[in-house]
Amino acid sequence: MTGPENIRLSGGFMVLLRALGHAIRHHRLSTIGFFIILFLVATAAFAPLLAPYEPYEQDLYNVLSGPSAAHWLGTDNVGRDLLSRFLYGGRVSLLLGLVSTLLAAAIGVSLGLLAGFKGGLIDAAIMRVVDAILCFPFLVFLLAMAAALGGGLINLGVALVLFGWVFFARIVRGQVLLVRELPYVEAARAAGASSARLMWRHILPNTLAPVIVAITLGIGNAILAESAISFLGLGVQPPTASWGKELKSGFDNLELAPLYSIVPGILITLSVLACNFLGDGLRDALDPRLRGEERR
Amino acid sequence: MTDPSAPLIEIDNLEVDFEVGGRLFARAGQTKLRAVDGVSLELRRGETLGLVGESGCGKSTLGRTVLHLIKPTGGQVRFDGRALDDLDEIELRQLRRRMQIVFQDPFSSLNPRMSVGEAVAEPMLIHGLAGKDDWRPKVAELFDIVGLGPAMIDRYPHEFSGGQRQRVGIARALAAQPDFIVCDEAVSALDVSIQAQIINLLEELRTRLNLTYLFIAHDLAVVRHISDRVAVMYLGRIVEIAAKSDLFENPLHPYTEALLSAVPIPDRNAEINRQRILLPGEVPSPLSPPSGCALHPRCPKAMAVCRDLKPALRPHGEGHHVACHLYSEDNPGSF
Numbered sequence: 001m002t003g004p005e006n007i008r009l010s011g012g013f014m015v016l017l018r019a020l021g022h023a024i025r026h027h028r029l030s031t032i033g034f035f036i037i038l039f040l041v042a043t044a045a046f047a048p049l050l051a052p053y054e055p056y057e058q059d060l061y062n063v064l065s066g067p068s069a070a071h072w073l074g075t076d077n078v079g080r081d082l083l084s085r086f087l088y089g090g091r092v093s094l095l096l097g098l099v100s101t102l103l104a105a106a107i108g109v110s111l112g113l114l115a116g117f118k119g120g121l122i123d124a125a126i127m128r129v130v131d132a133i134l135c136f137p138f139l140v141f142l143l144a145m146a147a148a149l150g151g152g153l154i155n156l157g158v159a160l161v162l163f164g165w166v167f168f169a170r171i172v173r174g175q176v177l178l179v180r181e182l183p184y185v186e187a188a189r190a191a192g193a194s195s196a197r198l199m200w201r202h203i204l205p206n207t208l209a210p211v212i213v214a215i216t217l218g219i220g221n222a223i224l225a226e227s228a229i230s231f232l233g234l235g236v237q238p239p240t241a242s243w244g245k246e247l248k249s250g251f252d253n254l255e256l257a258p259l260y261s262i263v264p265g266i267l268i269t270l271s272v273l274a275c276n277f278l279g280d281g282l283r284d285a286l287d288p289r290l291r292g293e294e295r296r
Numbered sequence: 297m298t299d300p301s302a303p304l305i306e307i308d309n310l311e312v313d314f315e316v317g318g319r320l321f322a323r324a325g326q327t328k329l330r331a332v333d334g335v336s337l338e339l340r341r342g343e344t345l346g347l348v349g350e351s352g353c354g355k356s357t358l359g360r361t362v363l364h365l366i367k368p369t370g371g372q373v374r375f376d377g378r379a380l381d382d383l384d385e386i387e388l389r390q391l392r393r394r395m396q397i398v399f400q401d402p403f404s405s406l407n408p409r410m411s412v413g414e415a416v417a418e419p420m421l422i423h424g425l426a427g428k429d430d431w432r433p434k435v436a437e438l439f440d441i442v443g444l445g446p447a448m449i450d451r452y453p454h455e456f457s458g459g460q461r462q463r464v465g466i467a468r469a470l471a472a473q474p475d476f477i478v479c480d481e482a483v484s485a486l487d488v489s490i491q492a493q494i495i496n497l498l499e500e501l502r503t504r505l506n507l508t509y510l511f512i513a514h515d516l517a518v519v520r521h522i523s524d525r526v527a528v529m530y531l532g533r534i535v536e537i538a539a540k541s542d543l544f545e546n547p548l549h550p551y552t553e554a555l556l557s558a559v560p561i562p563d564r565n566a567e568i569n570r571q572r573i574l575l576p577g578e579v580p581s582p583l584s585p586p587s588g589c590a591l592h593p594r595c596p597k598a599m600a601v602c603r604d605l606k607p608a609l610r611p612h613g614e615g616h617h618v619a620c621h622l623y624s625e626d627n628p629g630s631f
Binding site: 183 | 407409410415418419468471
């Protein structure tokens with residue numbers, strides 16, 4: 001039975017939390033996705049406890065060794081334990097992917113909602129900025145940002161947010177244009193609802209489904225972008241580990257230590273895939289029409 | 297309180313234009329679509345005014361403009377003596393409590409992500425008639441009034457049938473305790489048997505809560521059943537308005553005659569003898585309405601004057617107004 005306390009949670013983020021719960025319970029792929037993400041996040045969070053070695057501890061007598069009892073995945077080109085580095089690298093990659101995408105989504109959704117709802121000059125101004133940013137190829141944009149701001153994790157994150165929000169803005173604006181003409185929005189206006197209420201209670205919840213999917217795709221993309229930029233040498237600076245950077249370093253030593261680049265590659269793929277699975281389930285769970293089986 | 301004999305709604309020479317065509321590729325001279333063209337009407341307290349006309353004649357636009365969901369381009373609407381144009385945003389929102397609307401489409405007029413209880417509670421919450429914690433009994437009461445069980449409060453719109461949703465829509469319109477409700481094709485999306493239930497419900501509510509309705513429909517049988525007075529609209533203008541019995545028994549305007557003759561009679565013999573007046577051609581585009589009387593290219597009784605002169609809505613008999621040159625005093629050809 002849905003109690004009154006549940007009703008009150010309808011707006012905003014509680015919807016997302018409830019949908020997440022529902023997706024995990026009822027959508028098999030998203031269950032898998034959720035547990036993969038949970039596992040990866042947990043290993044990253046507890047990296048200091050789990051890692052058998054310090055990630056920066058070099059052992060120059062033991063470089064590029066294969067898997068052994070002492071080093072499960074072998075060592076890198078300066079003899080650091082790969083498993084430890086991958087665990088620590090996950091912190092950087094996942095955090096960057098998650099934070100930059102959520103920030104981009106928050107900015108993009110707000111501006112897209114405003115543009116679609118207000119229309120006119122505000123709409124034109126916001127969307128021309130969006131168009132301008134979209135004109136740049138993604139990687140060129142990131143390289144230009146790295147060149148302008150310098151490399152490094154924070155700057156990479158800033159660049160990802162600056163580029164990423166435009167996708168959310170476009171998606172949301174398109175949805176708002178569709179939804180704001182629907183009779184239930186007019187009904188709410190006829191009831192005397194304020195603009196804020198119309199946007200928050202009636203329009204935003206009905207534009208979220210594609211946004212959720214875009215967020216999960218965005219997290220994957222951000223992780224990939226981090227990899228690409230780090231691969232090009234402009235992202236995370238040594239000696240910090242990140243999946244993308246390890247992938248690149250390993251690529252140079254592919255013949256001697258194949259696991260050096262294969263494992264981070266698998267980790268990246270896995271996290272992107274898991275995000276997509278979860279997003280798929282979330283989208284279904286956010287639609288009351290598709291979660292009929294839960295209701296009595 | 298204002299004078300109870302004064303009309304609740306006064307519509308004065310209302311005009312609504314829509315701009316057609318995007319700004320970027322606009323040719324010289326923007327095309328304007330005149331959806332409502334100089335409509336004047338009064339709604340008395342407690343009456344039901346039926347508004348009929350073909351699709352696209354502007355009746356829904358008129359209904360929305362009366363509520364100022366669409367801003368008029370010209371003319372004004374006075375609600376209980378107050379001109380809606382003069383109100384600022386906040387005053388208008390407050391006044392919305394007293395004027396509500398029931399929509400045609402019971403499927404898209406409810407937010408799919410709000411439970412029906414929340415939807416009905418919303419107007420109460422907006423106008424401070426209920427709080428976040430105590431709306432449930434009030435919504436349950438409304439549900440009872442419109443014939444829905446209180447157990448349905450927590451359900452979502454997709455779990456309901458069309459008739460049930462329309463009841464939810466009516467409950468929502470009633471939630472703010474309005475004086476005036478625009479029923480915009482409120483029953484035309486429903487099955488005939490459900491239509492009857494909803495119409496009876498609307499009638500019952502009117503007497504019980506002393507409501508005033510603007511009942512927009514294209515189904516004449518429905519309008520005949522529920523209305524006190526009926527207005528006929530063609531291409532954005534009121535062509536005839538009269539008490540229900542007067543209009544149905546003694547239609548004056550050729551368009552009204554044609555419209556009434558299209559209604560089947562549920563009696564076999566009478567149906568066989570029914571004379572249909574067929575208007576040739578289609579409704580002209582409101583983008584380029586005909587000169588003079590908008591009906592003249594299709595009117596079987598058109599005269600020379602109809603092509604040049606727009607007929608004004610003039611009284612012709614007790615409470616009966618018609619906009620047709622056949623009935624104007626200065627027309628020597630009239631009977």
